Amino acid sequence: DTAVSQTPKYLVTQMGNDKSIKCEQNLGHDTMYWYKQDSKKFLKIMFSYNNKELIINETVPNRFSPKSPDKAHLNLHINSLELGDSAVYFCASSQGRGGWTDTQYFGPGTRLTVL
């Protein structure tokens, strides 16, 4: 059983297009995250939702819009894609209460390539 799943795993698209990446977790967690891993493998937080409420919003272009229809899903929509958006995007989830047990579990990642 996949704990955190993402679709699609690979996404190739043209500059200027709009695309979405979907994430689902079946761990019963309250909090979900989006991280971006650039071409140098550096991972950085983008957003976090706790029970459908946005709680972390790093300095990300407003072309990126997360949407959480329920606490098990967190989708990432990207408008007007640019070459610099090419990266691997990871979804993660955790209980979101802090503390020792609040480990973040990651999805398999979505490799986005903008041509």
Added chain:
Amino acid sequence: AQTVTQSQPEMSVQEAETVTLSCTYDTSESDYYLFWYKQPPSRQMILVIRQEAYKQQNATENRFSVNFQKAAKSFSLKISDSQLGDAAMYFCAYRSGRMGAQKLVFGQGTRLTINP
């Protein structure tokens, strides 16, 4: 803001030998958590080991152990009896101990190669 630094972009070790990956961090908080994640070629991020800042005892998980030096803000990972399956990118990460959901702050990663 917290920062995490991994000063070794690449490391290599002979199979069955021991290797240590370095990590330093900067924070003004006294309560926090530290993690090592492994990213094999499959791209999946896998939690290897974690450490609470207020615990003096170093965490161990089978062949993986850490050397946590709070005063020096150092958190190194030791892999004993290296196996071919240990080849991966290893990321050190910091998480604030404040209540509620907190982001992970990652280091730049160390690529570990295992030589047969």
